[in-house]
Amino acid sequence: xxxxxxxxxxxxxxxxxxxxxxxxxxxxxxxxxxxxxxxxxxxxxxxxxxxxxxxxxxxxxxxxxxxxxxxxxxxxxxxxxxxxxxxxxxxxxxxxxxxxxxxxxxxxxxxxxxxxxxxxxxxxxxxxxxxxxxxxxxxxxxxxxxxxxxxxxxxxxxxxxxxxxxxxxxxxxxxxxxxxxxxxxxxxxxxxxxxxxxxxxxxxxxxxxxxxxxxxxxxxxxxxxxxxxxxxxxxxxxxxxxxxxxxxxxxxxxxxxxxxxxxxxxxxxxxxxxxxxxxxxxxxxxxxxxxxxxxxx
Amino acid sequence: xxxxxxxxxxxxxxxxxxxxxxxxxxxxxxxxxxxxxxxxxxxxxxxxxxxxxxxxxxxxxxxxxxxxxxxxxxxxxxxxxxxxxxxxxxxxxxxxxxxxxxxxxxxxxxxxxxxxxxxxxxxxxxxxxxxxxxxxxxxxxxxxxxxxxxxxxxxxxxxxxxxxxxxxxxxxxxxxxxxxxxxxxxxxxxxxxxxxxxxxxxxxxxxxxxxxxxxxxxxxxxxxxxxxxxxxxxxxxxxxxxxxxxxxxxxxxxxxxxxxxxxxxxxxxxxxxxxxxxxxxx
Numbered sequence: 001x002x003x004x005x006x007x008x009x010x011x012x013x014x015x016x017x018x019x020x021x022x023x024x025x026x027x028x029x030x031x032x033x034x035x036x037x038x039x040x041x042x043x044x045x046x047x048x049x050x051x052x053x054x055x056x057x058x059x060x061x062x063x064x065x066x067x068x069x070x071x072x073x074x075x076x077x078x079x080x081x082x083x084x085x086x087x088x089x090x091x092x093x094x095x096x097x098x099x100x101x102x103x104x105x106x107x108x109x110x111x112x113x114x115x116x117x118x119x120x121x122x123x124x125x126x127x128x129x130x131x132x133x134x135x136x137x138x139x140x141x142x143x144x145x146x147x148x149x150x151x152x153x154x155x156x157x158x159x160x161x162x163x164x165x166x167x168x169x170x171x172x173x174x175x176x177x178x179x180x181x182x183x184x185x186x187x188x189x190x191x192x193x194x195x196x197x198x199x200x201x202x203x204x205x206x207x208x209x210x211x212x213x214x215x216x217x218x219x220x221x222x223x224x225x226x227x228x229x230x231x232x233x234x235x236x237x238x239x240x241x242x243x244x245x246x247x248x249x250x251x252x253x254x255x256x257x258x259x260x261x262x263x264x265x266x267x268x269x270x271x272x273x274x275x276x277x278x279x280x281x282x283x284x285x286x287x288x289x290x291x292x293x294x295x296x297x
Numbered sequence: 298x299x300x301x302x303x304x305x306x307x308x309x310x311x312x313x314x315x316x317x318x319x320x321x322x323x324x325x326x327x328x329x330x331x332x333x334x335x336x337x338x339x340x341x342x343x344x345x346x347x348x349x350x351x352x353x354x355x356x357x358x359x360x361x362x363x364x365x366x367x368x369x370x371x372x373x374x375x376x377x378x379x380x381x382x383x384x385x386x387x388x389x390x391x392x393x394x395x396x397x398x399x400x401x402x403x404x405x406x407x408x409x410x411x412x413x414x415x416x417x418x419x420x421x422x423x424x425x426x427x428x429x430x431x432x433x434x435x436x437x438x439x440x441x442x443x444x445x446x447x448x449x450x451x452x453x454x455x456x457x458x459x460x461x462x463x464x465x466x467x468x469x470x471x472x473x474x475x476x477x478x479x480x481x482x483x484x485x486x487x488x489x490x491x492x493x494x495x496x497x498x499x500x501x502x503x504x505x506x507x508x509x510x511x512x513x514x515x516x517x518x519x520x521x522x523x524x525x526x527x528x529x530x531x532x533x534x535x536x537x538x539x540x541x542x543x544x545x546x547x548x549x550x551x552x553x554x555x556x557x558x559x560x561x562x563x564x565x566x567x568x569x570x571x572x573x574x575x576x577x578x579x
Contacts, residue, residue, distance in 0.1 A: 009482070012481070012482050012483065013397060013401035013402070013482070014397075015393075016393045016394065016396060016397025016401065016482070016486075017393070017394050017397035017398055017401070017402065019389075019390040019393060019394065020390050020391055020393070020394025020395075020397075020453060020457055021394070023390060023449050023450065023453045023454075024412065024416060024453070024454065027446070027447070027449055027450035027453075028416045028419060028424070028450055028454075029416075030427075031424050031427035031428060031431070031450075032419055032423065032424070032427075034427045034430070034431070035423055035424070035426050035427045038426060038427070038430070043430070045429070088321070091317070092317070092318065092321055094314075095313075095314035095315075095317050095318050096314075096318065098310060098311065098314050099311060099314050099315060099318070102315075106318045106322060107565075108562055108565070109322045109325055109326050110318070110321055110322055110325050111325075111561065111562070111565055112325050112326055112329055112558055112562075113325055113328075114561065115507065115511075115554075115557040115558045115560075115561035115562075116328075116329075116511075116554060116557070116558075117510070117511035117513070117529055117553055117554060117557060118511065118513050118529070119513055119528075119529045119532045119533055119550075119553070120332070120532075120550045120553050120554040121328075123332075123532065123546055123547070123550045124328040124329075124331060124332045124547075124550060124554075125328060127331070127332075127335065127543050127546070127547065128327075128328060128331055130543075132344075133343060133344045133347045133543075134347060135331060135347055135348060138347040138348050139348050142348055169324065169325075173325070177565065223417070226417055226418050229420075230420040230421060230422070232421065232422055232514055233513045233514060237513070237533065251420060251421075251422045254420075254422050254423075255422060255425075258425075258426055258429075259518070264426050264429070264430065267426055268423075268426045268427075271420055271422050271423035271426065272423070274420050274422070274423065275418065275419065275420055275423055278418050278420070279418065282418060
């Protein structure tokens with residue numbers, strides 16, 4: 001009798017986690033496995049039948065110059081966006097942590113970009129930056145900074161930096177809020193005693209603040225790297241990869257291949273390569289984070 | 298002397314902080330303001346006077362076009378139904394799951410975190426290919442229920458991650474007291490754990506809803522008839538039509554962005570800090 005009750009009890013324990021487990025297995029692990037499978041086939045978006053073609057997709061991609069250009073753009077896009085988000089997010093968090101009055105209001109205003117749907121982000125900035133009747137280009141002309149309205153999104157020189165700026169605008173609030181809540185966990189008495197010992201603000205930042213918050217910051221950087229590296233919406237909706245293919249990243253390349261040229265098998269291979277490079281980048285991050293964790297312990 | 302130096306430095310630092318935060322706040326708020334202001338301006342004013350901030354006269358014409366000519370109400374309804382059902386299902390699944398892992402399988406906690414971080418690495422565009430193929434095969438392309446299923450993949454892992462943090466705050470003693478009184482596991486869960494974690498669960502639910510409301514890529518791939526489109530994709534389809542003007546697009550954008558911003562402001566304190574820390578703690 002006790003045995004039976006125990007079995008029932010452990011069965012209910014499993015019932016709690018089973019639905020979540022099913023979602024992860026059926027909606028994430030299985031699709032990824034099948035995507036790897038399709039990357040070795042010539043699967044087409046509208047045709048039902050397909051066959052195995054070995055490494056042909058990978059060969060075609062890795063010998064395509066457009067892919068390598070997109071890959072390089074992806075790296076630049078990720079590095080520049082991350083650096084900007086971290087810089088703005090960190091400095092804003094320090095400023096918010098410092099001021100006494102009004103930090104709640106500033107915080108609330110500063111997180112607004114985070115709530116923007118990508119489509120509205122695209123529309124609002126396309127309108128603000130519009131080369132004919134946009135607010136900013138006309139303001140720059142009015143102030144005498146530019147002679148003619150600058151074409152932020154369609155000029156070859158400006159399109160990429162503008163997109164990076166927009167991605168920083170969108171991503172910095174998340175950094176700011178998380179770094180701020182990490183800053184608030186640093187014990188205040190340590191600053192007090194450091195100041196007694198005559199430490200400068202910079203010294204107390206390096207020796208007290210940074211060691212306390214670096215795990216959170218490190219993890220944030222990993223999570224955001226993943227997100228930006230994979231991001232599709234902002235670029236697709238604002239420039240579509242253009243002008244030319246100056247702002248084309250790997251996710252856009254994959255979408256064009258799969259839904260533009262209808263080659264889903266080849267598109268799968270592109271996304272598998274995307275995942276592999278991400279795994280490589282993240283494994284390097286985690287090596288560093290593990291070392292920090294050991295030092296903290 | 299030294300103290301005075303400190304307070305002067307403090308005054309300077311505070312001033313710099315306020316100036317810096319004000320500049321950032323202007324950048325953060327301006328696009329939202331600009332969308333709203335543009336949505337109520339006359340068509341002529343938008344193009345003739347691009348740097349004027351305030352409208353000369355307020356018009357609701359753009360909103361009328363959005364609802365009457367573009368039938369945007371249908372898309373709003375679609376988005377509410379899809380985001381609402383996804384949120385409901387995702388919260389049930391992940392609150393049960395989070396509680397189960399924390400209480401019954403604590404040794405798997407670390408493994409779960411690893412699995413969740415790994416699945417977070419899966420590029421959405423990678424999952425889009427098999428979703429398109431699988432949903433096509435089972436006849437659920439261009440189907441709102443199919444989109445809800447796909448959306449569970451973006452909402453359940455996140456909700457699990459956040460909810461584990463909230464469940465950890467429930468004192469074990471209260472649960473044990475309920476067990477002694479004869480409550481079974483499920484009763485303990487919904488009579489003791491749920492009420493205590495309710496504020497957190499509500500915050501996660503709102504966050505899930507906003508994320509689905511804002512989602513674009515899967516909706517673009519899964520749905521192609523305009524009567525079934527979510528707001529994000531319906532908005533996108535406006536760009537193809539040359540007749541449309543910016544005033545109308547800004548009116549539609551206002552309708553899409555305002556709920557996100559307002560709800561996000563309400564829950565930000567509960568959600569925001571937990572994203573990175575949840576992973577550090579476990």
